[in-house]
Amino acid sequence: MVHLLAADATGPISHASSGQLTLAALAGIAVVVLAISAFKLHPFLGLILGSAALAAVAQVPGKAAVDSFTTGFGKTAGSVGLLVALGAMIGQLLADSGGGNAIVDKLVGGVKASALPWMMALVAAIIGLPMFFEIGVVLLIPIVLSVARRTKQPVLLIGIPALAGLSVLHGFVPPHPGPVAAIEAVHANTGRTLLFGIIAAIPTLIVAGPLLGRLVARLVPVDAPAALAADGSVRDAGSGAHGGGEHDGATAVDAKNDTTPTRRPSFGAAITCILLPVVLMLISAIAEIAGMKKGTALSVIEFLGNPPVALFISTMVAMILLGKGAGLSIAKTNGIMSAGLPAVAGIILIVAAGGGFKTLLVDAGVGNVIKDWADGSNFSPLLLAWLVAVGIRLATGSATVATITAAGIVAPMVAHLDANQLSLVVLAIGAGSLFFSHVNDAGFWLVKEYFGLSVVQTLKSWSLMETVISVVGFACVWILHLIV
Numbered sequence: 001m002v003h004l005l006a007a008d009a010t011g012p013i014s015h016a017s018s019g020q021l022t023l024a025a026l027a028g029i030a031v032v033v034l035a036i037s038a039f040k041l042h043p044f045l046g047l048i049l050g051s052a053a054l055a056a057v058a059q060v061p062g063k064a065a066v067d068s069f070t071t072g073f074g075k076t077a078g079s080v081g082l083l084v085a086l087g088a089m090i091g092q093l094l095a096d097s098g099g100g101n102a103i104v105d106k107l108v109g110g111v112k113a114s115a116l117p118w119m120m121a122l123v124a125a126i127i128g129l130p131m132f133f134e135i136g137v138v139l140l141i142p143i144v145l146s147v148a149r150r151t152k153q154p155v156l157l158i159g160i161p162a163l164a165g166l167s168v169l170h171g172f173v174p175p176h177p178g179p180v181a182a183i184e185a186v187h188a189n190t191g192r193t194l195l196f197g198i199i200a201a202i203p204t205l206i207v208a209g210p211l212l213g214r215l216v217a218r219l220v221p222v223d224a225p226a227a228l229a230a231d232g233s234v235r236d237a238g239s240g241a242h243g244g245g246e247h248d249g250a251t252a253v254d255a256k257n258d259t260t261p262t263r264r265p266s267f268g269a270a271i272t273c274i275l276l277p278v279v280l281m282l283i284s285a286i287a288e289i290a291g292m293k294k295g296t297a298l299s300v301i302e303f304l305g306n307p308p309v310a311l312f313i314s315t316m317v318a319m320i321l322l323g324k325g326a327g328l329s330i331a332k333t334n335g336i337m338s339a340g341l342p343a344v345a346g347i348i349l350i351v352a353a354g355g356g357f358k359t360l361l362v363d364a365g366v367g368n369v370i371k372d373w374a375d376g377s378n379f380s381p382l383l384l385a386w387l388v389a390v391g392i393r394l395a396t397g398s399a400t401v402a403t404i405t406a407a408g409i410v411a412p413m414v415a416h417l418d419a420n421q422l423s424l425v426v427l428a429i430g431a432g433s434l435f436f437s438h439v440n441d442a443g444f445w446l447v448k449e450y451f452g453l454s455v456v457q458t459l460k461s462w463s464l465m466e467t468v469i470s471v472v473g474f475a476c477v478w479i480l481h482l483i484v
Helices: 018-037 043-057 062-096 099-108 113-128 133-151 155-172 177-186 190-219 234-239 267-289 296-305 307-326 330-339 341-364 366-377 381-396 399-414 419-432 442-451 455-483
Strands: none
Touching (some): 018 341, 018 366, 018 381, 043 062, 043 341, 043 399, 062 177, 062 267, 062 330, 099 133, 099 267, 099 307, 113 155, 113 190, 133 155, 133 442, 155 177, 155 190, 155 399, 155 419, 155 442, 155 455, 177 190, 177 341, 177 399, 177 419, 190 455, 267 296, 267 307, 296 307, 307 330, 381 399, 381 419, 419 455
């Protein structure tokens, strides 16, 4: 991983006292929170303002502050942005080619009513591997509503497992922006984080999905709204106003733009495109953990398992299996994949600005202050990482902002940890970033509108589910910490 700490060789760029540096960190975070929550600024702008406040209070010289921020911004954009863009292209093609629906139909079709919550959790987890949360919602929710109406089941009995599958993968597993940014910040190993993330995600999804879904269905006994088509088409899901979803309508195939598939890709083709990057990265991680001897074979495995390489290979494979499999020409396939990029431009900018803010925090010396305090108090780095992410999540409503800010704060105090523990720190941050989504989170309104819920009902269902994911996920991470 690329090292982002510009101050390593030259020392801190601020000579402020520990108390002043602590105040500077609090001021920077407060400005970010107020800018996003109170003044409704875009998180990208909020992070820049927070960085300026941090530099001012810490008395960092102007040029040094700008250099530090832009260094972190550029390196984060170069690493994280590449993965986000490739993941978006695969996800867009999966949705628009009909590959996502092929997976759903194969796994859900013919399943008994009692097993539907479990199968929807599995479907959502599989689709959630390459897709960002909002895109997965647009693809899956119409299908959830259609299944609930067809089987006469409470909508949240089916919906909570689907939402949990998407959310757990979003917070725990690369190549999603949050985990990737945290991996970059603390210099963790992507393959190990992916392996441990999947291990932690399985019990978390079981508890927060099918099991919790039964309770939520009793707390909020609502039927599926009739606003969307019974066939669960992606087009109907994206065409309405859904209160804050960043990708509303972005994944729908528009008959007017000449990218309509002439046939649907097979289940095997779709599942291959989703699992290929995961398999490549896992093979590399297992080879490293097993202590495979250095040589040509290990070099090839490590190269193919490098996240950008694994995702690029999968993107090219998806063009063939999904694009050609849907009867689309190369030009039409390119058009669909290109349509996925504008939707994630904002995500890339937010993550990159968070990288700049994080680098400025570290270069100013704030990280060393926190490290010294943590060392003196014997405070668990895992618990601190989770608590910091929880606090920022509650204040800003953004899981991504919570992840990248918390990673920057705890990075210096975890630098001495081994590779396994660094990966677990990433997962602890990811768990904290999902805690109690409420009215300042766009995802809250997206779920509320799709399911036709009131604010109170959304708090008793979606917000409860997110909190359970955060707490159970952290518990799983803590258990892994005791084992490895």
